[in-house]
Amino acid sequence: ESVFSHVVRAPEDPILGVTVAYNKDPSPVKLNLGVGAYRTEEGKPLVLNVVRKAEQMLVNDRSRVKEYLPIVGLAEFNKLSAKLIFGADSPAIRENRVTTVQCLSGTGSLRVGAEFLARHYHQRTIYIPQPTWGNHPKIFTLSGLSVKTYRYYDPATRGLNFRGLLEDLGSAPSGAIVLLHACAHNPTGVDPTLQQWEQIRRLMRSKALLPFFDSAYQGFASGNLDADAQSVRMFVADGGECFVAQSYAKNMGLYGERVGALSVVCKTADVASRVESQLKLVIRPMFSNPPIHGASIVATVLKDRNMYNEWTIELKAMADRIISMRQQLFDALRARGTPGDWSHIIKQIGMFTFTGLNSEQVAFMTREYHIYMTSDGRISMAGLSSKTVPHLADAIHAAVT
Numbered sequence: 432e433s434v435f436s437h438v439v440r441a442p443e444d445p446i447l448g449v450t451v452a453y454n455k456d457p458s459p460v461k462l463n464l465g466v467g468a469y470r471t472e473e474g475k476p477l478v479l480n481v482v483r484k485a486e487q488m489l490v491n492d493r494s495r496v497k498e499y500l501p502i503v504g505l506a507e508f509n510k511l512s513a514k515l516i517f518g519a520d521s522p523a524i525r526e527n528r529v530t531t532v533q534c535l536s537g538t539g540s541l542r543v544g545a546e547f548l549a550r551h552y553h554q555r556t557i558y559i560p561q562p563t564w565g566n567h568p569k570i571f572t573l574s575g576l577s578v579k580t581y582r583y584y585d586p587a588t589r590g591l592n593f594r595g596l597l598e599d600l601g602s603a604p605s606g607a608i609v610l611l612h613a614c615a616h617n618p619t620g621v622d623p624t625l626q627q628w629e630q631i632r633r634l635m636r637s638k639a640l641l642p643f644f645d646s647a648y649q650g651f652a653s654g655n656l657d658a659d660a661q662s663v664r665m666f667v668a669d670g671g672e673c674f675v676a677q678s679y680a681k682n683m684g685l686y687g688e689r690v691g692a693l694s695v696v697c698k699t700a701d702v703a704s705r706v707e708s709q710l711k712l713v714i715r716p717m718f719s720n721p722p723i724h725g726a727s728i729v730a731t732v733l734k735d736r737n738m739y740n741e742w743t744i745e746l747k748a749m750a751d752r753i754i755s756m757r758q759q760l761f762d763a764l765r766a767r768g769t770p771g772d773w774s775h776i777i778k779q780i781g782m783f784t785f786t787g788l789n790s791e792q793v794a795f796m797t798r799e800y801h802i803y804m805t806s807d808g809r810i811s812m813a814g815l816s817s818k819t820v821p822h823l824a825d826a827i828h829a830a831v832t
């Protein structure tokens with residue numbers, strides 16, 4: 432009799448479980464629009480040319496060894512990551528008020544930040560948008576924070592519920608932590624305008640709410656790395672403090688390398704160095720020190736002007752292909768006279784379209800058309816190609832008529 436015979440079978444993850452179901456489907460027309468991972472027009476995962484070039488350079492460099500990294504990770508990677516999100520001219524970086532630690536991609540960066548806050552911050556409540564990435568509530572709850580939500584999405588307009596957002600943040604207890612998607616909100620694809628970000632910033636600073644940015648798609652929303660960092664830079668420019676989690680999974684296609692960074696912007700350099708010393712106490716018993724390969728790729732790309740420029744070109748090409756998939760799907764639904772207003776498909780940005788389809792319609796599309804997507808109606812546009820748009824449009828048309 433096993434001592435684990437009481438263990439019950441856990442349900443599949445709402446997002447990653449979609450790929451499990453997709454892989455089991457023998458249909459030749461099946462479409463995986465679940466996981467937010469870029470695919471080419473041929474439907475294949477993409478390794479960026481600049482990444483292959485960086486890896487070749489690393490392999491050829493016989494001086495490179497496989498020693499442990501410091502607990503905080505690859506120093507060069509950390510500096511370059513801070514520069515990428517805060518800007519090369521950031522006063523916070525110049526004044527040494529930023530500490531950056533390399534973590535296991537975006538998830539790991541969020542987790543390390545949350546564990547630190549649960550131990551060292553006086554307010555243990557974090558407000559997350561409604562809806563948000565499915566893993567957010569689990570990461571923060573398991574870190575010991577208590578999770579509340581703020582209104583974010585308006586199903587009626589399929590846009591931002593800005594009034595609800597301001598009301599909910601306005602009634603949050605002062606000092607509460609607030610999770611903000613830096614750009615390309617997942618799953619809605621709806622972002623505040625710069626003017627709305629400025630109003631959010633003023634409100635948050637007036638109540639001493641602590642911003643925790645999740646930047647998983649920098650460069651993927653607009654195709655421009657600086658444009659997609661504007662929300663973060665507005666908060667840093669006011670001299671206030673904030674947390675920022677960065678992921679290189681999507682914008683550099685390093686999904687499985689698990690490359691990310693957590694940055695904490697503090698009021699003084701002395702506080703930043705003390706915060707870093709405590710971040711090390713979170714990391715050491717969690718994963719001790721981070722993996723060297725992916726961070727070396729990123730550092731190799733970011734530190735060389737030509738490779739950085741080549742990366743921005745490949746990044747914009749990915750963003751542009753997703754935008755063209757939006758237009759093609761919108762046009763295909765219009766051509767079919769599919770009932771309903773589908774303009775949100777071309778208004779939303781980033782990797783996902785929040786279609787507004789309900790779970791029954793999603794189940795119908797999976798059953799009858801072998802379309803795999805999350806049950807909340809989210810579609811990863813990166814999983815589409817010109818050849819497969821008609822099949823998806825047929826499925827949506829059938830689901831709503």
Ligand SMILES: Cc1ncc(COP(=O)(O)O)c(CN[C@@H](CCC(=O)O)C(=O)O)c1O
Nearest residue numbers: 446466467536537538564617645647678680
């Ligand atoms: C807003 C947000 N933050 C963090 C992450 C974590 O990404 P890392 O791989 O840890 O860097 C994701 C990935 N969400 C995608 C990818 C699949 C998943 O992990 O759920 C998604 O929503 O499909 C995300 O969408």
